[in-house]
Amino acid sequence: MVMGPGLAGMPMDEWKIRTAGGKEYVFDSEDEARAALPEYGEGSTLWKRRAYRGIANTTVSSTGWIDVT
Numbered sequence: 001m002v003m004g005p006g007l008a009g010m011p012m013d014e015w016k017i018r019t020a021g022g023k024e025y026v027f028d029s030e031d032e033a034r035a036a037l038p039e040y041g042e043g044s045t046l047w048k049r050r051a052y053r054g055i056a057n058t059t060v061s062s063t064g065w066i067d068v069t
Contacts, residue, residue: 010057014051019044044069 007018015033017024024047037046046069047055050061 001017011050011052013048016047017044 013030014026015028015030016024017033017037017040017061018024019040025036025040027036033046037044045067047065049063051063
């Protein structure tokens with residue numbers, strides 16, 4: 001069995017866009033999130049956090065989401 005990136009506790013960054021209205025949209029990569037950011041309107045911000053994904057669960061960093069806009 002071949003495991004993809006992020007499995008078995010490998011750390012990965014998660015990316016999201018938070019709109020000015022407070023809605024949140026999660027993306028698989030920084031490039032994808034940055035490319036989509038203008039589509040969500042003025043006041044939208046880009047965030048990331050470190051996640052450690054296991055087969056049965058996901059653990060996130062203690063620092064939580066960080067604004068990287």
